[in-house]
Amino acid sequence: MKKTLIATGFVALMSTTAMADGIGVSMALFDDNFLTVLRNGIQEQADAAGLSVQIEDAQNDVAKQLDQINNFIASGVDAIIVNPVDTSATQAMSDAAAAAGVPLVYVNRQPINVDTLPDNQAFVASNEVDSSSQGFIEQCNQWAAAGKSEVAVYVMQGELSNQAAVQRTQNYYDVMEAGKCAVKVTVIDQQSANWSRDQAQSLMTNWLSTGAAFDGVLANNDEMAIGALQAIKAAGIDMGSVIVSGVDATQDALASMQAGELDITVFQNAAAQGGGALDAAVKLAAGEAVEQKIFVAFELVTPANIDGYLAKN
Amino acid sequence: MANGEALHGVGGLTYDPSRRALPPELNVLIALVAITVVFELLNRYNFGWLWNDLPFQQGKSFLFNTRDNLDTLFNEQRINIILLQVAITGIIAIGVTQVIILGGIDLSSGSIVGATAMIAMSFAQTATVNGNPNPKAIFGEGFMDLWVLVPILVGLTCGLIAGCVNGRLVAYTRIPPFIATLGMMVSARGVAKWWSNGNPVSFPTESYASLSNGDMLGGMTFGLLSWSGQNPALVFFLLAILFHLIMTYTLYGKRCYAIGSNEAAARMSGINIARHKVLVYTIAGLLAGVAAILLTSKTLTAQAGMGVMLELDAIAMAVIGGVSLTGGRGSIIGTVLGALIFSVIISGFTSIQLDAYYQEMVKGAIIVGAVVMDQWRQSKRGRG
Numbered sequence: 001m002k003k004t005l006i007a008t009g010f011v012a013l014m015s016t017t018a019m020a021d022g023i024g025v026s027m028a029l030f031d032d033n034f035l036t037v038l039r040n041g042i043q044e045q046a047d048a049a050g051l052s053v054q055i056e057d058a059q060n061d062v063a064k065q066l067d068q069i070n071n072f073i074a075s076g077v078d079a080i081i082v083n084p085v086d087t088s089a090t091q092a093m094s095d096a097a098a099a100a101g102v103p104l105v106y107v108n109r110q111p112i113n114v115d116t117l118p119d120n121q122a123f124v125a126s127n128e129v130d131s132s133s134q135g136f137i138e139q140c141n142q143w144a145a146a147g148k149s150e151v152a153v154y155v156m157q158g159e160l161s162n163q164a165a166v167q168r169t170q171n172y173y174d175v176m177e178a179g180k181c182a183v184k185v186t187v188i189d190q191q192s193a194n195w196s197r198d199q200a201q202s203l204m205t206n207w208l209s210t211g212a213a214f215d216g217v218l219a220n221n222d223e224m225a226i227g228a229l230q231a232i233k234a235a236g237i238d239m240g241s242v243i244v245s246g247v248d249a250t251q252d253a254l255a256s257m258q259a260g261e262l263d264i265t266v267f268q269n270a271a272a273q274g275g276g277a278l279d280a281a282v283k284l285a286a287g288e289a290v291e292q293k294i295f296v297a298f299e300l301v302t303p304a305n306i307d308g309y310l311a312k313n
Numbered sequence: 314m315a316n317g318e319a320l321h322g323v324g325g326l327t328y329d330p331s332r333r334a335l336p337p338e339l340n341v342l343i344a345l346v347a348i349t350v351v352f353e354l355l356n357r358y359n360f361g362w363l364w365n366d367l368p369f370q371q372g373k374s375f376l377f378n379t380r381d382n383l384d385t386l387f388n389e390q391r392i393n394i395i396l397l398q399v400a401i402t403g404i405i406a407i408g409v410t411q412v413i414i415l416g417g418i419d420l421s422s423g424s425i426v427g428a429t430a431m432i433a434m435s436f437a438q439t440a441t442v443n444g445n446p447n448p449k450a451i452f453g454e455g456f457m458d459l460w461v462l463v464p465i466l467v468g469l470t471c472g473l474i475a476g477c478v479n480g481r482l483v484a485y486t487r488i489p490p491f492i493a494t495l496g497m498m499v500s501a502r503g504v505a506k507w508w509s510n511g512n513p514v515s516f517p518t519e520s521y522a523s524l525s526n527g528d529m530l531g532g533m534t535f536g537l538l539s540w541s542g543q544n545p546a547l548v549f550f551l552l553a554i555l556f557h558l559i560m561t562y563t564l565y566g567k568r569c570y571a572i573g574s575n576e577a578a579a580r581m582s583g584i585n586i587a588r589h590k591v592l593v594y595t596i597a598g599l600l601a602g603v604a605a606i607l608l609t610s611k612t613l614t615a616q617a618g619m620g621v622m623l624e625l626d627a628i629a630m631a632v633i634g635g636v637s638l639t640g641g642r643g644s645i646i647g648t649v650l651g652a653l654i655f656s657v658i659i660s661g662f663t664s665i666q667l668d669a670y671y672q673e674m675v676k677g678a679i680i681v682g683a684v685v686m687d688q689w690r691q692s693k694r695g696r697g
Contacts, residue, residue, distance in 0.1 A: 031511040031617030160669055192669035197612045198619075202398035206663040209390035210373065227612070234526070234542045235390065251448040252515045252614060258443040310445065 022052035023281055024072030026065050028085040028109070030057040033250055034270050035083060038108060041274025042081065051282070062089045069093050072102070079103040079281035087163055088112045094121055103284030107277035108270075109163070117292055120284050124277040124294040126268045132168040132220065133175050134300050135245040135266045139216060140175075142243050142263065144182035151183050151215035154207055155190035156200055156228060158220040165192070168220045168247060188212055193224045200227025208235045215242060222246035222253035222265055229261045249301045249309055257306055267299040267309055337635040337642075337690065341650040348654060349376065352661035375664055391660060393543055399630075399656035400545035401611070403649065404604045406627035407549075407556050408476075408597030410648040413631055414560070415593050416573040416640030417483060417490035421497035422601040422627055425475045426620030427505035429605035433468030434514040434615035437461070437521040449515045451508075461520040468606040469599060475501055476598015480591035498624070505617040515614040525611035545607045550649075552600070557645040569593060573640030630655055633683040654679070 023046070027039055039055060046053040054077075058065035062085050072080050073096060080102055084090050090111035097104035103120040114123050143151050155172060158165030169190070175181050189207065193200035200223065207214075208231060217232075219225035225246030232242060239261055246253055249267035256262040273296050280290045301309050353375040378388045405422045412419045438447055440457035447457070475497060482493035508514075528541040529548075540547060560566035568589050571579040580586050604623075609615045634651025636643025658679065662672045 031506040033511075033513050033616070036511045157669075189663075189666045190668075191663060191666075197614060198608065201612065202394060202659070203663060205390065205394040205397070206660050209388055209394055209660075210664060211388075211390075230613070252513070255442045255448075255516065258445075310448070 022054060022077055023079050023081060023278070023285070024068075024075070024077040025053055025055040025081040025083075026058050026068040026072070027055060027083045028058055028065070029060050034248060034268070035108070037270035038083070038274040041271030042107075042278050043274075044271070045275040045278040049278075049282070051278075053278075058085050060085050062086045065089075066092055066096070069104075070096055073097065073100040077102065078285040079105065081105045081107055081277050081281050083107050084109045084111055094118065097121065103281060105277045105281045105284065108273055114293065119289075122280045122284065122290050122292050122294060124273055124280055124296065126273065126296045126298050128164055128167040129171060130298045131164075131171065131247050131266055131268065132218070132245075133171040133180075134298055135247060135264045136172050136175050136218060137180055138264050138300055138302065139218070139243050139245045140181035140183050140185070143215060148215060149183055150186070152186045152188050152213060153216045153218055154204075154214055154228075155187055156203065156217060156219040156224045157190060157192040158195045158224070160192050162195075165195075165220050172218055188214055193219075193227065195221055195223055197223045197227040197230075200224035201231045204228040204231035205235070208232070208237070217242065217244045219244065219246045222248040222250045222262070225262055225265070226252055226256050229256060233261070249299075249312075254301070254306060254310055257301070257303055260303075263302070265301045267301050267312065269296050269299065269312070271312070272296045338644060338647045338650060340686070340690075341634050341647055341654070345650055345654050345657065348661070349657050352657065352664065353377075355661070355665045373664070375661065391664075393546075395653070395656045395660050396546040396549075397543055398659060399652045400549035401604045401608050402623055402626050402655075403549045403630065403652040404545075404552055404600050404607070405623055406630040406648050406652055407552055407645060408600035409624070409627040410631045410634075410636050410643060410645055411556070411560065411569055411593050412490070412597050413628070413636050413638060414569050414573045414640060414643050415590065416576060417494075417590070417594070418628070418638070419479065419494045419594065419597050420491065420624050421475065421479060421494040421501055422597065422604075423620040423623035423625075424498045424501035424505065425472055425598055425601040426605040426608065426623055427617060428475070428501040428508070429468050429471040429602045430609045430615040430619045431505050431508040431514055431617060432471050433464045433602075433606055434517060434609045435508070436467050437464035437517040437609070438514065439516055439518045442516045447516050449513065451514055458518055461518065461524070464517075464521055465524075465606055469602045472598045472600070472602020472605065473595060474598070476595040476601070477591065479598060480594030483594060484587035484590040502617075502621075505619070508617070511617050513614055513616045517610065517613055521610055522613055523610075525607050545611060548603065548607060552603070553645055553649045560645055565589075565592070570641055573642075575641070626655070629680045629683075632680065632687070635687060637687060638684075651683075 025042055027035055029035055042053060056068045058068060065085050069080055069082065080097060082093055082104060084106060087109050090106065091113050094104060094113055094117060098118045106123045108125050110125060111123060117123065155169060157169050176185055191203055193203045204227065217225065217228045219228060225244050229244055233239065243263045245264035246262060247266045249265045253262055253265050257265065276294055276296055280294060283290050356373045356375040374388065376387055376391060378385050409419050409422060435451040436456060436459055438450060438457055440447055440454065479494055479497050482488060483490045525544050526542050527544060528539055529544045530538050530540040560569065568584050571584060572586055572589060576586060608619065630651040631643065631648045632638065633654055634647030636647055658676065
């Protein structure tokens with residue numbers, strides 16, 4: 001089904017007479033697990049409502065994304081959904097859509113001009129401030145329950161140029177400063193593993209080779225948490241003595257949790273974001289008013305409630 | 314022959330052993346040792362307060378074991394990770410080195426890793442994960458839990474085909490290798506994304522997972538030696554030794570150097586240049602396939618973005634190791650040493666808790682520095 005969609009998208013690109021109506025979607029990147037779930041969320045919602053959507057891949061290229069939006073406008077779409085490549089480059093997109101009077105919905109990544117969006121534009125996402133802090137507070141509680149009062153941790157950051165990595169790391173420190181953490185936390189070291197499992201595996205092994213005692217790992221996403229766990233397992237360290245947390249609740253992470261390895265993750269409802277974005281776009285296209293900031297809540301996932309999330313991603 | 318010098322050739326040229334240039338690999342080895350010593354010193358005498366405010370750890374060592382709970386001289390974990398974290402890129406670099414010695418360049422290896430990883434992993438999936446059906450299944454039941462040789466053969470074939478296409482493009486269409494492999498880089502990445510519509514492919518069978526995470530050395534020596542979880546490093550060194558011998562002692566290697574030094578002269582002397590080029594690029598693709606198999610087995614997942622920038626890391630390793638981008642000069646040993654320099658830097662920066670921002674800056678400077686030294690060495694040789 002999706003292959004035919006891509007094929008038709010390709011044909012639509014080739015032909016000069018673009019489609020007359022429908023909703024245009026420009027995704028930052030196709031080959032990203034989370035964004036794929038989000039993309040499928042848009043597609044499923046559209047299929048259910050009998051709408052036609054045209055989804056394009058901006059391949060992490062700001063210029064390409066702006067071109068796609070202008071092409072959508074030129075083809076006369078009813079509304080546009082954008083998953084921005086670069087959240088600081090959204091002003092031009094808002095301007096282009098506003099000038100043409102086409103409704104625009106940003107999804108998942110918060111545009112820099114979120115507070116000055118025109119009336120027929122909106123933003124649908126989860127609030128990053130809630131993401132890693134939820135998991136971290138739970139992690140603190142688990143340490144406290146294990147009878148610890150002071151813990152030493154490693155922090156694994158995502159790509160340093162990425163807003164989510166900065167925010168998710170900042171959340172840890174905000175939680176500590178606000179006194180929301182039940183135990184006293186010392187950060188032994190903080191490094192980037194670029195969201196990647198392989199790099200996280202190497203980084204964790206490098207950390208283990210220093211021999212410093214630690215009580216847990218705070219990872220900005222699940223892939224890195226899994227990489228860290230694989231390294232910890234390979235080093236023969238007792239999984240029960242360390243608490244590892246991630247963010248995203250990917251299938252791989254849930255399987256790791258079921259196997260008794262990963263302790264905590266936070267579910268960001270990608271499909272709900274995609275569906276919410278489509279709903280907002282449809283309403284705006286029909287001239288209805290919507291909230292300009294629509295937040296889809298993060299949900300804490302632990303072995304206690306994992307069953308409810310197995311089929312969601 | 315007063316002092317025992319032998320006379321060689323008709324021109325009466327004397328062979329003077331003292332004038333024989335030291336192998337260029339020696340410089341790389343010295344650099345490797347120097348960098349290691351610097352990190353050892355930085356660890357011993359903690360300068361960490363200079364660049365961050367993280368807590369102080371006294372009495373650390375980079376390479377040596379300073380812990381009470383182990384009784385080895387060296388910090389084995391450190392040495393293992395230094396070898397392991399560079400092994401997969403190193404395997405690619407072995408192929409890239411041959412291509413560069415041939416006078417070409419291969420930009421496609423990272424993307425070939427991505428595409429091969431996705432395709433090979435699809436044949437390595439297990440049917441049940443923790444008692445549930447595999448949530449990332451690509452094919453139906455019939456293609457689950459296959460014999461481990463199937464994904465290996467599929468992976469090797471993918472690499473082989475991609476490399477062969479590269480080679481044929483370079484050899485027969487006469488377009489510059491930069492362009493041919495650039496095309497493959499973009500197309501293979503497209504294949505990686507298209508294969509499962511960008512979805513990751515996860516949860517391989519136990520036997521596939523053990524390719525990287527098992528203990529191959531133990532199996533090969535019937536349990537006499539053991540190096541568990543280090544299979545990529547082991548494969549890297551075995552392949553390095555194999556290709557070092559091939560490049561030094563066989564016709565294949567000599568042809569590579571001949572074509573890279575002077576293609577016209579090589580053609581005049583009767584070497585089938587086109588056929589040899591196809592062969593070398595195919596081997597480079599095959600090695601990228603090996604890297605993809607080991608990478609997916611090590612991480613237990615395949616993702617469309619896997620291997621991005623690996624080609625540039627591999628080229629950088631070769632260049633640091635003294636392989637000349639103009640072709641005809643360099644060696645596999647040099648590349649292995651270059652790879653180790655890369656790895657020591659990564660581990661070293663982590664051990665002194667330097668932020669990732671600075672790591673990249675220094676990495677770039679080292680690559681440029683290596684090429685500057687190479688140019689300087691070449692011009693000196695040209696004059697001398």
